[in-house]
Amino acid sequence: VLSGNRPVSPATRRKVERVMEELGYRPNFFARALNSKKTHTVALIVRDLTNPFYPALARGLQTAVAAADQVVMLFDASAGSALTRTFVDEAVQRRVDGVVVAGGEVETVLEVLRDAGVAVVAVGSMVSGKPVDWVSADDMRIGHDATAHLHDAGHTRIATICGPPTTEPGRTRLAGYTQALADLGLAADPDLIVAGDWTRESGAAALRQLLALAQRPTAVFCANDLMAIGALDAALEAGLSVPSDLALMGVDDIDAANLVRPALTTVRIPAEEIGRAAGDLLLQRIAEEDASAHRHVLVQHSLIPRQST
């Protein structure tokens, strides 16, 4: 009974503690969860653990929730697969206290999660208006800043390799690009917009498509670093010189961005910080009985000029 909140004489306490020690007693986690209804477990569903952005995020999450004795259950939806729904079901059945959905298509699972009464925070999805806590970068401004940076370097025919339009950051970074074009008085050409799926391969394929155009772009804003690196692969393969023939930009600032040659100009998003923020939001939400207003935290991005522009 020492594991509780009840007056106990010091003598008894000591005796019990000694016996616990001797027997190597460990309270059964499940019996505990059974009546407390708390599992002290949060689920992390990531789109693609192989994208270095997510391991960093996972570390941040772990750091944040560990303080509250929470442990993280990992679900890797391996690029493009529609596993998210399955994972959500699994998490619900296991009665996790909360789940953070990072990079998946959150909107489709929001309802299930709410019905099940588990806390949720969405990452990378600026699901304004939707009933969720979320943390993300300012994707609109990221798209805008990157495009403007390319324009500042003298480019006027600027393409974008955007993310899937089914995802929020995909849509919004694209909107930022479009907005910037308008603000800059540049014509918008639908041929200059090609969607990838965030992977390196899709970036290469998208660039090949852009290079096949009668009027090639002179600069490309890629919605993440992995696609930008793929685009770089394809550009070099086509015998182009970067940045003189073609300027390239990415988003995220994963380690690889500074490993490729030429080093990639990018917009840095602090992945670990996002993970920590998500964890903090989740803990708050778990702690609250009543459904308070939904919060969001907007994380700071920064432009990192390197050699590809």
Added chain:
Amino acid sequence: VLSGNRPVSPATRRKVERVMEELGYRPNFFARALNSKKTHTVALIVRDLTNPFYPALARGLQTAVAAADQVVMLFDASAGSALTRTFVDEAVQRRVDGVVVAGGEVETVLEVLRDAGVAVVAVGSMVSGKPVDWVSADDMRIGHDATAHLHDAGHTRIATICGPPTTEPGRTRLAGYTQALADLGLAADPDLIVAGDWTRESGAAALRQLLALAQRPTAVFCANDLMAIGALDAALEAGLSVPSDLALMGVDDIDAANLVRPALTTVRIPAEEIGRAAGDLLLQRIAEEDASAHRHVLVQHSLIPRQST
């Protein structure tokens, strides 16, 4: 009672199923675990999730265990920290069915795990003689092959940036290096052996130390890619040309190895396959009542020649 193994009339079954559907009933995972003593959860403890080798491994593990309805709980011991022990305790208390320890110092936690009766598999640690299942590459041959490759390229003053001697792959790859030197009739010089801690920064520091030597090496075998990339950083920073002034090799073949310029010659270890193998071993071990003989699986490595040698 449908969730069991008992004769039930089809009519009753259908009725129950319909009601379950209506109410959105989900059996309580904990109540179940309470008497079955099975949590259908495995813990994965990795040394450093930020090293791209581990996310790949994690994915392989998830793939393998998902088939048995197991879910993975993630513990990231963030480089160098001594969290492994804490994580093991946490995993034990949560009654996971099994744990895979990847890259940590397995030997110190083996006993705790055995006493608790949880299945274990060690990864990257060829803990021969120890009572564990393990999967790893042939670290001795890796060290040997890499060193021989450097010698074939004409080098006779070959250094190594090895892993921490407290880890098995650290020790064994170093032993392979030493053995190769002996086989090749090359003198062993203790000054040419510097230990890192598997991180990029430690590789750079180690190379600086080697460059400060009166008699510099002309080639360096690094025990993993991250340290090799760090060494490359330091070499370029010192104005050296790779491979003409200094040849460099790594181990793992993470994506970054083929991103740096010059591209890194390395020994490829199939991370995802290792994860899958670990998962399979773990499932077998969990399924067995009696303690059968310990197994090991040795995974195939291969030398990938690129531009750094």
Added chain:
DNA sequence: CTGAAAGCGCTTACAG
């Protein structure tokens, strides 16, 4: 085939 009891290992009121 089906119902009712006991028990998994804890926690939370309820009496002493």
Added chain:
DNA sequence: CTGAAAGCGCTTACAG
């Protein structure tokens, strides 16, 4: 301060 009961939501024998 301490003991004994009831109950968390399931599963597993045990009777009908």
